Amino acid sequence: MHCLWCDADMIPELSWKTIFWLSRPTYLCPPCAEQLTILKGKRCGKCSRESDEEVCPDCRWWAADAAWDDPLVRNYAVFSYNDAMKEMIAKWKYRGDYCLGKVFEGAYQTAFKQAFSFLSREAVAVPIPLSDERMHERGFNQAKMLADFLPLKTWDILTRNHSEKQSKKTRRQRVTAANPFQLTRTVKHPVILADDIYTTGSTLRHAAFVLKEHGCPAVYALTLIRG
Amino acid sequence: MDDYELSRRYAGKLLLRHEILIDEPRFEHLLNAHYFTSETAIQTKWSHHECRRCGNQKPSLFGQIPCHHCGETHVYCRKCIEMGRVMACSLLYEWTSPDQPWPSHPNACTWEGELTTAQQKASDLIVRKIQGREKEILTWAVCGAGKTEILYPGISEALKLGMRVCIATPRADVVRELLPRLREAFSGVYIQGLYGGSLEKDGTAQLMIATTHQLLRFKQAFDVMIIDEVDAFPYTHDTSLPFAAARAKKETSTTIYLTATPRQEQQMRMARKKLPHVFIPRRFHGHPMPVPVFHMCYSLKKDLQKSQPPKAFFKWFHHRKTPGRQLLIFVPTINLAGNLTQKLAAILSNSTTMAVHASDHDREEKVQQFREKRFQILVTTTILERGVTFPSVDVAILDAGHTVFDEAALVQIAGRAGRSPSDPTGEVVFFHDGKTEAMREAVRSITRMNKRGGFH
Ligand SMILES: [Zn+2]
Ligand SMILES: [Zn+2]
Ligand SMILES: [Zn+2]
Numbered sequence: 232m233h234c235l236w237c238d239a240d241m242i243p244e245l246s247w248k249t250i251f252w253l254s255r256p257t258y259l260c261p262p263c264a265e266q267l268t269i270l271k272g273k274r275c276g277k278c279s280r281e282s283d284e285e286v287c288p289d290c291r292w293w294a295a296d297a298a299w300d301d302p303l304v305r306n307y308a309v310f311s312y313n314d315a316m317k318e319m320i321a322k323w324k325y326r327g328d329y330c331l332g333k334v335f336e337g338a339y340q341t342a343f344k345q346a347f348s349f350l351s352r353e354a355v356a357v358p359i360p361l362s363d364e365r366m367h368e369r370g371f372n373q374a375k376m377l378a379d380f381l382p383l384k385t386w387d388i389l390t391r392n393h394s395e396k397q398s399k400k401t402r403r404q405r406v407t408a409a410n411p412f413q414l415t416r417t418v419k420h421p422v423i424l425a426d427d428i429y430t431t432g433s434t435l436r437h438a439a440f441v442l443k444e445h446g447c448p449a450v451y452a453l454t455l456i457r458g
Numbered sequence: 459m460d461d462y463e464l465s466r467r468y469a470g471k472l473l474l475r476h477e478i479l480i481d482e483p484r485f486e487h488l489l490n491a492h493y494f495t496s497e498t499a500i501q502t503k504w505s506h507h508e509c510r511r512c513g514n515q516k517p518s519l520f521g522q523i524p525c526h527h528c529g530e531t532h533v534y535c536r537k538c539i540e541m542g543r544v545m546a547c548s549l550l551y552e553w554t555s556p557d558q559p560w561p562s563h564p565n566a567c568t569w570e571g572e573l574t575t576a577q578q579k580a581s582d583l584i585v586r587k588i589q590g591r592e593k594e595i596l597t598w599a600v601c602g603a604g605k606t607e608i609l610y611p612g613i614s615e616a617l618k619l620g621m622r623v624c625i626a627t628p629r630a631d632v633v634r635e636l637l638p639r640l641r642e643a644f645s646g647v648y649i650q651g652l653y654g655g656s657l658e659k660d661g662t663a664q665l666m667i668a669t670t671h672q673l674l675r676f677k678q679a680f681d682v683m684i685i686d687e688v689d690a691f692p693y694t695h696d697t698s699l700p701f702a703a704a705r706a707k708k709e710t711s712t713t714i715y716l717t718a719t720p721r722q723e724q725q726m727r728m729a730r731k732k733l734p735h736v737f738i739p740r741r742f743h744g745h746p747m748p749v750p751v752f753h754m755c756y757s758l759k760k761d762l763q764k765s766q767p768p769k770a771f772f773k774w775f776h777h778r779k780t781p782g783r784q785l786l787i788f789v790p791t792i793n794l795a796g797n798l799t800q801k802l803a804a805i806l807s808n809s810t811t812m813a814v815h816a817s818d819h820d821r822e823e824k825v826q827q828f829r830e831k832r833f834q835i836l837v838t839t840t841i842l843e844r845g846v847t848f849p850s851v852d853v854a855i856l857d858a859g860h861t862v863f864d865e866a867a868l869v870q871i872a873g874r875a876g877r878s879p880s881d882p883t884g885e886v887v888f889f890h891d892g893k894t895e896a897m898r899e900a901v902r903s904i905t906r907m908n909k910r911g912g913f914h
Contacts, residue, residue, distance in 0.1 A: 322539070
């Protein structure tokens with residue numbers, strides 16, 4: 232077995248620690264694994280951002296906006312967005328190193344158990360989709376890969392219009408922009424949206440809005456990182 | 459685009475379809491007329507894969523991906539993925555129509571500096587090899603010999619002969635550093651620098667500087683291939699530089715190796731007189747390389763586990779011969795660099811200490827600040843700082859016996875000291891808890907070079 236990040240040869244070390252320490256990704260060698268930090272301290276109960284306040288200023292802003300009845304119950308994020316994480320995400324998602332995604336499997340599953348064990352088994356995982364153009368370019372959807380890690384059914388029921396880059400818009404523009412998502416079938420179970428990153432929360436809220444509009448009882452999100 | 463332009467753009471290349479900017483009907487026609495020929499990018503025999511773009515054959519560097527286009531699961535190459543993913547269903551296209559000759563530049567070199575005697579000797583030899591279209595020559599130049607200037611007459615000669623020239627290096631830093639110098643030295647020639655993130659990407663210049671990765675897009679393109687291996691460690695064990703360079707040069711071509719630490723295989727060929735070579739044992743300022751001093755520290759591993767610099771380090775630090783010099787500290791890992799810097803900053807509160815490592819976003823800025831002497835101590839790992847020169851530093855390695863410090867690395871690190879004519883010496887200290895063969899060899903190699911340079 233070789234480390235999926237640095238390709239170092241790993242000698243499997245079997246101990247009680249490695250068997251029970253499930254939150255650690257096992258596809259990485261110890262020095263590489265050490266570079267990823269799982270969010271542990273106090274965080275915003277709504278969006279998972281590291282924060283001493285119960286609800287961070289960002290999320291208070293969402294709550295205060297009268298135009299929105301916030302469709303997203305809450306987001307839970309697994310890792311902090313440090314330099315090592317940025318590089319891994321870039322290689323996985325943009326360069327398209329598909330199998331690197333396995334690195335996140337263990338921690339993503341553990342986070343699901345920690346944060347969403349209250350959900351019934353009927354809950355479904357819905358990945359945030361790519362537009363056809365992006366899908367054509369990259370060849371796979373990283374969010375779908377994450378959704379498939381969960382012990383739930385994956386329903387790939389959202390589609391997305393190609394739109395200009397999110398980062399070029401202000402937050403206000405992002406919120407008021409036309410919703411890029413459509414639903415291919417309705418869902419009457421609670422949904423966990425799967426995506427790699429929560430940045431402003433507008434993408435996830437757009438997706439949640441469409442789901443709720445068509446009768447979904449509750450929408451949560453589980454992201455790899457809180458940007 | 460007419461045939462001439464097509465040839466300029468695509469001759470000597472090996473490209474994926476999306477890298478060829480020709481619309482589908484036209485491309486179809488060019489394929490049928492054999493202007494382009496294709497081959498499967500990943501070849502598989504008995505479940506053994508080989509990437510035809512980067513030469514990768516290592517099983518752990520291949521992955522599986524469900525292909526969005528074919529609906530099947532394919533193998534893909536992870537090694538050259540920075541250049542765009544190559545999968546089992548990808549094709550590589552090569553220009554197979556006759557290519558157009560390059561222009562001759564009678565007096566391309568506009569550099570007005572002067573070479574030292576040792577530089578001149580090496581330079582003359584390189585010119586002769588190029589004129590004779592001889593296969594190869596290795597230039598064994600001590601760190602700080604002024605290797606770039608040595609190349610100018612050879613490059614000038616090649617351009618006069620209408621040849622196409624490439625300088626290949628494993629590091630983007632080196633491309634960025636060399637490009638402005640070459641543009642000044644050959645001010646009338648169009649020169650491109652190719653690295654991940656460079657603005658120019660098409661690789662259509664007669665004179666180019668490229669990283670190993672970028673070379674993977676070339677095939678039989680260059681008459682003169684200059685391989686800058688001085689900065690090659692930790693890439694010496696990576697086979698992609700020799701692979702890419704061998705494919706990118708023409709069948710009849712001259713390869714010039716520049717190195718301060720020849721690889722085992724090169725040393726053997728030199729000893730058997732199979733590889734022509736020339737020494738430049740003197741630094742351009744005429745002073746010898748500093749010889750490393752060993753300091754044994756029995757509790758080194760324990761200390762470093764607590765990110766604590768060993769006692770011997772402080773003892774040395776406080777009694778340095780030239781306390782005004784900046785200090786460059788090398789450590790084996792990124793984590794240690796960070797933690798140790800905090801400890802040092804607390805203990806040596808009179809000096810400012812910073813750490814810098816490969817994935818550090820402020821890396822270039824910190825290095826620049828250190829060069830401007832804005833702070834005193836820089837802690838770093840091997841991945842960094844070979845291309846980078848500081849005028850006046852002492853150098854320390856903590857845990858010089860660690861496996862990341864092989865002989866070539868140690869020689870390179872020692873070569874950081876005494877680079878400036880105004881401060882041509884510097885202390886180099888290896889802190890260790892047991893001498894390794896690499897440490898001994900590094901000192902032997904430096905002493906031998908100094909002897910050859912006429913120092914005793
Ligand atoms: Zn690793
Ligand atoms: Zn929040
Ligand atoms: Zn490859």
